[in-house]
Amino acid sequence: xxxxxxxxxxxxxxxxxxxxxxxxxxxxxxxxxxxxxxxxxxxxxxxxxxxxxxxxxxxxxxxxxxxxxxxxxxxxxxxxxxxxxxxxxxxxxxxxxxxxxxxxxxxxxxxxxxxxxxxxxxxxxxxxxxxxxxxxxxxxxxxxxxxxxxxxxxxxxxxxxxxxxxxxxxxxxxxxxxxxxxxxxxxxxxxxxxxxxxxxxxxxxxxxxxxxxxxxxxxxxxxxxxxxxxxxxxxxxxxxxxxxxxxxxxxxxxxxxxxxxxxxxxxxxxxxxxxxxxxxxxxxxxxxxxxxxxxxxxxxxxxxxxxxxxxxxxxxxx
Amino acid sequence: xxxxxxxxxxxxxxxxxxxxxxxxxxxxxxxxxxxxxxxxxxxxxxxxxxxxxxxxxxxxxxxxxxxxxxxxxxxxxxxxxxxxxxxxxxxxxxxxxxxxxxxxxxxxxxxxxxxxxxxxxxxxxxxxxxxxxxxxxxxxxxxxxxxxxxxxxxxxxxxxxxxxxxxxxxxxxxxxxxxxxxxxxxxxxxxxxxxxxxxxxxxxxxxxxxxxxxxxxxxxxxxxxxxxxxxxxxxxxxxxxxxxxxxxxxxxxxxxxxxxxxxxxxxxxxxxxxxxxxxxxxxxxxxxxxxxxxxxxxxxxxxxxxxxxxxxxxxxxxxxxxxxxxx
Numbered sequence: 001x002x003x004x005x006x007x008x009x010x011x012x013x014x015x016x017x018x019x020x021x022x023x024x025x026x027x028x029x030x031x032x033x034x035x036x037x038x039x040x041x042x043x044x045x046x047x048x049x050x051x052x053x054x055x056x057x058x059x060x061x062x063x064x065x066x067x068x069x070x071x072x073x074x075x076x077x078x079x080x081x082x083x084x085x086x087x088x089x090x091x092x093x094x095x096x097x098x099x100x101x102x103x104x105x106x107x108x109x110x111x112x113x114x115x116x117x118x119x120x121x122x123x124x125x126x127x128x129x130x131x132x133x134x135x136x137x138x139x140x141x142x143x144x145x146x147x148x149x150x151x152x153x154x155x156x157x158x159x160x161x162x163x164x165x166x167x168x169x170x171x172x173x174x175x176x177x178x179x180x181x182x183x184x185x186x187x188x189x190x191x192x193x194x195x196x197x198x199x200x201x202x203x204x205x206x207x208x209x210x211x212x213x214x215x216x217x218x219x220x221x222x223x224x225x226x227x228x229x230x231x232x233x234x235x236x237x238x239x240x241x242x243x244x245x246x247x248x249x250x251x252x253x254x255x256x257x258x259x260x261x262x263x264x265x266x267x268x269x270x271x272x273x274x275x276x277x278x279x280x281x282x283x284x285x286x287x288x289x290x291x292x293x294x295x296x297x298x299x300x301x302x303x304x305x306x307x308x309x310x311x312x313x314x315x316x317x318x
Numbered sequence: 319x320x321x322x323x324x325x326x327x328x329x330x331x332x333x334x335x336x337x338x339x340x341x342x343x344x345x346x347x348x349x350x351x352x353x354x355x356x357x358x359x360x361x362x363x364x365x366x367x368x369x370x371x372x373x374x375x376x377x378x379x380x381x382x383x384x385x386x387x388x389x390x391x392x393x394x395x396x397x398x399x400x401x402x403x404x405x406x407x408x409x410x411x412x413x414x415x416x417x418x419x420x421x422x423x424x425x426x427x428x429x430x431x432x433x434x435x436x437x438x439x440x441x442x443x444x445x446x447x448x449x450x451x452x453x454x455x456x457x458x459x460x461x462x463x464x465x466x467x468x469x470x471x472x473x474x475x476x477x478x479x480x481x482x483x484x485x486x487x488x489x490x491x492x493x494x495x496x497x498x499x500x501x502x503x504x505x506x507x508x509x510x511x512x513x514x515x516x517x518x519x520x521x522x523x524x525x526x527x528x529x530x531x532x533x534x535x536x537x538x539x540x541x542x543x544x545x546x547x548x549x550x551x552x553x554x555x556x557x558x559x560x561x562x563x564x565x566x567x568x569x570x571x572x573x574x575x576x577x578x579x580x581x582x583x584x585x586x587x588x589x590x591x592x593x594x595x596x597x598x599x600x601x602x603x604x605x606x607x608x609x610x611x612x613x614x615x616x617x618x619x620x621x622x623x624x625x626x627x628x629x630x631x632x633x634x635x636x637x638x639x640x641x642x643x644x645x
């Protein structure tokens with residue numbers, strides 16, 4: 001290893017030693033790295049859930065109820081003798097699926113609507129922003145629960161009417177309910193952000209010159225304006241994914257989201273928190289483990305978003 | 319300036335119209351026919367039809383909506399269908415509102431009292447271990463699900479703990495440090511309120527810390543700070559008298575917006591701790607499909623939020639001439 005490579009050029013006095021600089025860089029990015037690692041593992045677990053889980057998530061075993069963590073049941077078993085490790089692992093798959101789908105809905109609505117509002121202004125801008133205002137006026141979680149509770153019977157009835165009764169009974173439609181309820185509310189924030197970004201970018205010289213040389217408008221938006229406004233959007237999306245995970249947990253906790261036996265960290269908490277917390281303090285892992293897993297995932301997304309914010313935001317990063 | 323205020327005031331009824339239409343539609347087309355809920359599963363179809371007619375549920379949507387709105391404007395938000403059978407929703411909410419407002423007020427006070435100093439320190443000590451630790455604490459605050467904090471903090475603080483050290487023949491019991499509310503509300507200055515208020519405050523702490531940290535970093539990089547330093551002011555004076563004051567402006571804005579949220583009870587917290595507030599009422603209503611209560615709650619919160627927003631915007635318009643022109 002050539003030591004001189006790390007020395008500063010003659011005459012330049014660095015404010016920090018190279019190792020100190022490296023330490024600062026890592027320190028600044030440590031939370032983001034940690035977050036990224038947790039998210040990576042969650043995705044791996046979600047994809048490999050059938051391989052990792054040692055029992056089906058809904059297999060009950062009445063000979064082994066309320067067991068402490070052991071070699072057979074790493075996270076113990078719940079009141080129905082379901083293996084908690086398997087339920088938590090399958091819960092990762094539910095969480096990843098909901099997070100990805102809600103983010104896709106938010107992007108599909110928020111990105112084009114926000115970009116059009118910011119770029120064209122006029123009545124499109126008024127319309128989109130006023131709709132966003134209306135959505136913002138509603139009380140967040142209560143509104144999502146209200147929507148989910150309201151659309152659910154409709155979606156189930158529709159599925160039965162088109163001959164998908166099995167699907168309606170299977171519980172898979174609960175995912176659709178959660179995704180629609182969160183997506184309907186979630187896009188407005190993204191649209192506002194995209195609009196604000198586009199408003200500042202569209203006056204830049206390179207956008208004006210792109211117009212001048214005859215680039216079509218849609219191409220200007222998608223090739224020049226949006227890529228340059230991506231940084232805060234990525235940050236918002238990352239933090240938003242943590243919120244989606246939390247909201248799915250709350251919805252399922254309240255029995256409006258994913259229903260047992262479908263695995264969700266929220267409904268695992270609902271199954272166990274009320275039942276065990278006060279009467280059986282020795283059963284705390286039934287609450288601690290799913291709760292900490294959900295917290296860790298939300299933590300990870302927020303850490304990643306926070307780290308990205310520090311790294312991408314030119315105003316704060318010196 | 320007048321035009322700005324008038325524009326905002328004209329938008330207000332339009333916004334409230336859409337909010338109320340959406341709320342009413344969600345309530346009307348939601349699950350659980352109110353008449354079915356009232357009469358039970360084995361009601362005779364004729365009675366159901368008669369009652370539906372009596373209550374006006376067989377009329378077209380816009381007629382029902384107009385009835386609801388005109389009643390609501392007279393202070394009648396319908397009647398509870400299930401748990402508080404036949405009690406007026408307006409009174410149910412009004413009775414519980416003071417409790418929720420006290421709880422939320424304490425949560426906001428806690429949030430500001432903890433969050434602003436934390437953000438100040440993090441902004442001053444940027445990129446040090448202290449900054450990293452504060453950021454981590456703050457993110458933890460918004461990351462722990464309430465449904466997790468509720469049982470865990472209850473377990474730690476509101477249970478009797480017996481610690482037996484057998485080798486030393488010691489048996490120590492630590493009683494419940496903080497009592498649960500359990501439906502019995504003793505006002506704002508009882509020990510019971512601390513735990514629910516703290517759990518509600520975690521989000522406020524996060525928002526305040528983040529805003530204060532970003533504000534301090536931004537203000538400290540401004541030219542006027544360099545001038546203040548250049549003319550030989552002590553660092554303490556630069557930070558406290560110049561940078562901090564300006565960094566506090568957005569905090570005041572956020573506080574203004576939060577005042578609109580005072581009437582929104584956190585139903586996960588209130589129901590767990592047995593706080594007899596509007597959040598617990600909404601929680602009950604959501605589960606028993608008591609839709610008039612939920613509709614009234616959603617409307618109340620939306621109106622409070624919209625008005626708080628308007629007040630903040632107008633106040634800003636008065637204070638900051640730049641907004642008047644662009645708004």
